[in-house]
Amino acid sequence: xxxxxxSAPALDTMLTGLAQDEATGSxxxxxxxxxxxxxxxxxxxxxxxxxxxxxxxGGSGRIDAxxxxxxxxxxxxxxxxxxxxxxxxxxxxxELEFCVLSATLxxxxxxxxxxxxxxxxxxxxxxxxxxxxxxxxPGLLRECARRRARLERAWPSAELDARPVTPLRRIPGTHALxxxxxxxxxxxxxxxxxxxxxxxxxxxxxxxxxxxxRELAAAGLLAMNQAEPDGQPDExxxxxxxxxxxxxxxxxxxxxxxxxLLLRVRDALExx
Amino acid sequence: xxxxxxxxxxxxxxPGALGAILVDHTSGMAVAARGIADPGRxxxxxxxxxxATLDGVATASEETGLxxxxxxxxxxxxxxxxxxxxxxxxGPLLLCVRLDxxxxxxxxxxxxxxAVTDELVAS
Numbered sequence: 001x002x003x004x005x006x007s008a009p010a011l012d013t014m015l016t017g018l019a020q021d022e023a024t025g026s027x028x029x030x031x032x033x034x035x036x037x038x039x040x041x042x043x044x045x046x047x048x049x050x051x052x053x054x055x056x057x058g059g060s061g062r063i064d065a066x067x068x069x070x071x072x073x074x075x076x077x078x079x080x081x082x083x084x085x086x087x088x089x090x091x092x093x094x095e096l097e098f099c100v101l102s103a104t105l106x107x108x109x110x111x112x113x114x115x116x117x118x119x120x121x122x123x124x125x126x127x128x129x130x131x132x133x134x135x136x137x138p139g140l141l142r143e144c145a146r147r148r149a150r151l152e153r154a155w156p157s158a159e160l161d162a163r164p165v166t167p168l169r170r171i172p173g174t175h176a177l178x179x180x181x182x183x184x185x186x187x188x189x190x191x192x193x194x195x196x197x198x199x200x201x202x203x204x205x206x207x208x209x210x211x212x213x214r215e216l217a218a219a220g221l222l223a224m225n226q227a228e229p230d231g232q233p234d235e236x237x238x239x240x241x242x243x244x245x246x247x248x249x250x251x252x253x254x255x256x257x258x259x260x261l262l263l264r265v266r267d268a269l270e271x272x
Numbered sequence: 273x274x275x276x277x278x279x280x281x282x283x284x285x286x287p288g289a290l291g292a293i294l295v296d297h298t299s300g301m302a303v304a305a306r307g308i309a310d311p312g313r314x315x316x317x318x319x320x321x322x323x324a325t326l327d328g329v330a331t332a333s334e335e336t337g338l339x340x341x342x343x344x345x346x347x348x349x350x351x352x353x354x355x356x357x358x359x360x361x362x363g364p365l366l367l368c369v370r371l372d373x374x375x376x377x378x379x380x381x382x383x384x385x386x387a388v389t390d391e392l393v394a395s
Contacts, residue, residue, distance in 0.1 A: 060360040086273075091360070093275045094392035098359055101276075101303065102296070133276075146312070147299055177327055181298075205362050208298045 010116055012141050015042075018121070019137035026125035030117035032263065033107055036127045041134040044100060044127040047107035049196055049263055050206040053099050053129060059203015063090045072128045080130030100132045106205040108135075109144050147207060155214035159224070165189040165198060165213055166223040176221060181212045186221075197269055274391050280306050282388045283369050288376025290350065295319050295366040297356070303365070318368050321345075322354055342382060349373055353381060357389045367392075 009017075011029060018027065022040035029035065033047035046052045051059065054068050063071075063085070071088075075081035082096050091099065135143075167186050178186070181204060188198050199209035216222050274282065276294060283292035284306050291307035295315040302308075302315035325343050343354040351371040356364035367389055371381055 056361045062360065092392065092394055093273050094279060095360060097276045098303075098365060099361075102359075102362055105299070105301070143301060146301070150300060177330060203361050205298075208362055211298065 010114065011112055011119070012114070014119055015112075015137050015141070023121070023123070024126075025121055025123040026127075028120045028122070029111055030119075032117070033111040035108075035111070036125070038126075038131055038134070041136055042104065042108075042140050043131045043134060044129065045104045045107040045111060046127075047111040049110045049266060050106045051103070051200050051203060052107070053103045055200065056099055056103060056203055056205075057085075057090070075128050075130070078126050079128065082129040082132050097132050100129065102205055104133070104135065105140075105143060105147075106207050108140055109147050109207050112141065112144055151211060151214055154211055155218040157217075160195070160213055160217050160222060161210060162194055162196075164192050164194055165216075166191045167216070168221055168223055172220045176219060179212065179215075181208060182216055185209065185212055185216070192269075194266075194269070196266060273394065274388075276304055276392070279367065279388055279392045280304055282391075283367060283385065286369060286371065286376070286381050286384045288371040288374075288381070289369055290372055291370045293318070293368050295368060296362075297322060297364050297366050298362055307370075314368075318352075318354060318366060322356070322366055342385065344378070344382075346373070351376055351378055351381070353385055355385045355389050357393055359393070 014027070015035065018037055019040040024038050024040075025036075027035040027037065032049070033045065035042060036044040054065075057063050057068065058065060067090075071081050071084050075084055082100070085091060086093050086096055165185060167189055184202055184204075185195075185198055188202055193201065195209045195213045196206045199206040202209070213222070217224070280292050280294060283289060289307075291305070293305040293308050293311055293314055294303040295301070295318050296303055297319050300316050300319040302311035305311035305314070308314050322343060326338075326340060329340065330338050340356055342356075343352075345352040345354075350373050352368065353371065354366055354368045356366055358364050367385065369381070369385060371378075
């Protein structure tokens with residue numbers, strides 16, 4: 001991983017510079033992802049850790065991987081693959097815009113975490129989907145910060161972010177209220193898949209999944225104090241019988257989601 | 273077929289409309305807005321209100337597979353209409369419109385809002 005602290009400007013400084021120069025092209029960030037800009041505004045972000053438009057479309061069952069490959073080839077460099085998909089009736093224009101917006105914000109949340117990675121800018125490079133939504137750089141960075149704060153409000157600990165999701169066998173109260181995503185997560189949780197891994201499997205944005213997991217934790221429905229994914233279980237996984245009081249559960253300073261840890265866990269899972 | 277910006281324009285063309293905002297319910301983010309002074313705050317508030325409504329209604333009702341068509345809040349001066357749209361992989365997306373209570377026709381506004389949201393997700 002090309003992390004050389006101090007040798008390159010921080011990612012947000014870099015993006016702000018490109019925005020001021022009204023740059024058009026792609027900014028590759030380490031091996032983790034790419035930010036696409038059009039005249040200084042962000043049109044798309046992809047990140048290895050989060051599902052992109054291709055995965056979201058695939059997960060929704062609207063089009064398979066081969067269909068996407070075809071559309072991509074047909075659109076060609078500098079083409080508008082998104083418009084092609086809309087004209088084929090794969091999705092509506094509104095859905096395409098929301099899909100791009102959603103995938104971009106999801107990727108930006110993980111990719112643009114405060115850190116320094118080696119970057120490479122390729123002027124004129126464009127994403128195969130074409131341009132369907134814009135974000136100005138300050139707005140995008142603000143939204144990432146807002147989302148981070150939202151996670152903290154839901155459950156102020158990053159403890160479960162990179163761990164396998166493990167629901168309790170018995171819930172503490174007599175009933176629980178679940179959202180649709182939480183239901184899907186509980187069904188898919190196999191005590192080995194992390195939230196980001198489950199997001200990919202279910203075809204949901206990684207951030208929504210992380211938020212749903214933290215809300216499940218806040219509702220006292222998940223096992224805490226599990227062993228590290230690559231470590232030995234130090235305690236029988238009996239879970240905490242009682243909910244940990246919130247203020248006590250804040251060992252985190254600034255509590256930024258540890259993207260590197262998420263990526264390492266993903267790599268380890270893929271290597272299985 | 274319409275996009276996100278057209279969907280807001282159409283919502284604003286409903287008689288009596290004062291403001292319209294599209295909110296991503298999961299993240300509580302304002303996607304786009306018209307005639308709303310502070311979209312960020314409005315999005316957070318509307319998203320919290322919608323969630324509380326869902327939880328409350330789900331707890332209070334015997335109905336299974338509960339699905340909310342829309343939420344209507346009436347204040348002294350305005351109607352707030354919140355219409356959820358299930359998106360294919362995430363969501364819902366909320367289309368929220370504030371209407372002048374003197375000028376708006378609530379029944380008509382509901383129908384118009386439904387037509388707009390149907391158009392947004394129809395391919």
